[in-house]
Amino acid sequence: MPVTLYWLQCGACSGDTISLLNSESPDLVELAGLLDIELLWHPSLSNTTLKGQRELTERLLSGEQRLDVLCIEGSIIRGPGGTGMYDATDGRPKKDLVAALAQKAHFVVAVGTCASFGGIGADGEVEATGLQFHKWTKGGFLGEDFVSKSGLPVVNLPGCPCHCDAVSGALSALATGAPVALDEYNRPENWYGMMVHQGCTRNEYHEYRVEEAEFGEKGCLFFYKGCHGPIAHGVCNKLLWNRRTSKTRVGVPCFGCTRPDFPQPYPFFQTRNIEGIPIELPHGLNRAHYMAYKGMAAAAAPDRLKDRKTKI
């Protein structure tokens, strides 16, 4: 029996869909074949007419058409004043369609940070929120007790955009019945159980506190350039982007785009600090120990790093 999938875009930029097209081995076309996915609807890829989509929606809501996976891309827009009419389809708020479809779906997947946590617009006049979280707080649009027919809550796949392997991997696991362990933010541990920092080729600079103060110097971006690598979960430096590299490897700070508070309210490209020590330290460590260690590490830094002789 094919796996039926319905993909809806709400407050979205299409970035997660575009990112999914980056999939390789299997690519998106191959994956659809391997999992026997029947794509009921996707706003960019389908050639179903909107009339056909409307009929499909009716069949889904009546239960006549089985819905295995509901993917939501983009935030749930609730404005103005809770009406949701800033994002409407066919004269009705799209949020109502999401709520109705979520009740019918076996699995509900939030693709990207906006669908997971609200993301862009979560603090704005559009009153955006995530499917089951509003930033760090459980609840969001569907409420903290929501579970889909499978018994799972919304599976969150944050990232702006979400890494293609997290989407294809999660879909593969759900479709084949492989276990999917979720963390406290309902993110599969497989793709969110590590820091962006892990695997960054600039790790040694971080280790010895050799810092990049100006772009192009080569150094760790954590101390001055606002890099979130050690404080954001993600596979960027494990699975890499476009099969090649990552932002931090080429010298673009990690902006923490998988975090529930993305986009941060304070300026990008700079690290908030007290006396040169970042306010937010790497995930899970003791401030006093860290400061002592960093002081010694900087003194112990090898010349090849201090002189930027390393070809990284």
Added chain:
Amino acid sequence: MPRMTMNVPLNRVEGDLEVKVEMEDGVVKDAWSSGTMYRGFENMLVGRGALDGLVMTPRICGICTTTHLTAAARALDMAAGVKVPDAAVRVRNIALMAEHVQSDVRHGFLMFAVDFLNPAYKENTLYDEAVKRYQPLKGESAAETVRETKRLLEIIAILGGQWPHSSFMVPGGVVSMPSATELVQCRHLLANYRKWYESRVLGCTVERWLDVKSAKDLETWLDESTSHRDSDLGFFIRFARKANLHKIGKGHGNFLSYGSLPLPEQTAVGGTDGMLVPAGFATGKDVQVFDQAMIAEHVAHSWFIDYEGGKHPSKGETRPYATGNEGRKYSWAKAPRYDGRPAETGPLAEMVISKSPLFADLLEREGPNVFLRQLARLVRSTTIMPAMATWLNEAVKEGGACYNPPGNIEDGEGYGLVEAARGALGHWIKIKGGKIERYQIITPTAWHASPRDSDGVRGPFEESLAGTPVKDPENPVEMGHVVRSFDACLVCTVHSIDGGRDMGRLRVSI
């Protein structure tokens, strides 16, 4: 006379769009283009850090993400008064060109050509072939397009870390200079892509295509060999002619290009006024000098707080206001105008303004139309790829500093104008006390999806739809062709809102 009004929602335009049309005797008499949702990007940027547009604006659109980054970086270059070194100019250009090249074919074969599978064409002798090529996720050309464009995009990852949504361009240049060996990798990726594009899309070499300089040359080219006829370009021409796509979607005949791809000081690539893609405003073939001061946005028919006439974006305001009962206001998109006139932008506009002989000839014979817009889009890569290869070669040989530190930008004003795959994109920024005081964005789709202006003049979608014959109002595929020929990208209409009105009109779908 059968007279009817219908609301037509559109998919495959990246975002939602609703067009209301008035039909008489099977022909569109008048049209009203209405935007989608309000995302409030401009207002979100106010009060943020001076550089935050580099992170926030690429996220306006997952398709033109590098283009928004370029516009944001150029606006900051100007605000900081910093000169971008040659090496960085090349890196920025190469990334932008990779984004354009992939976008043009993805739109062509994943968005536009999918309409050839519409039931309206079941009797067309080319229908089965169209299904074989363009069926979503299954068609041969569709699958190859996904595969090959994805590989080309690895170039942007090598230069900028990832695609989509990187922020590797910063005021004064780019954050790092790729090594010579990485640039050679980029060269390989481009060469491989070009090989595929020549064999699958063109059916000939880029050089052979560039010899096509008139309507007659085009006919000769098509008849010259089966590889030309059977290529995706050849198939497009045959299908489009058969479906009379050269007879619909005329529009105003005003063309706008902001100009793009600045030339490094030392380069073998030629251009006009320091840019590979020239800037200009054309009425028909008559090209005038472009001046950004002539841009203004109107809100007379848009659900924003009224002001007199049009406002230049550096003075622009985004203050949504609607009760839904204002009468003449019917859209949440503003109406951008150049010298008081609506304009279309994108590949065809670039061809007209750069005085391409082929497009000048076709324009004179058939006027602007759906076929011509798509033709321009499908062959634009033939002029982009050679320059891209030259810049890659120069980058390998010359290397050089990629960044000229601008210091903190406390106060300043600037704009970044660039050509996105689908046309003119502009960012206007004002910084005060290290924070963004004003940010205004006009996207190409804002130009195209524009409602009427203060003088009641229609926007390009509206004008192009007027006069379009629609055989079956239940399946108005012709309207889909017209709107999609502009490569509409509605997620980009950053200050548009869909009021979600249901006015009780007949709703049909395409």
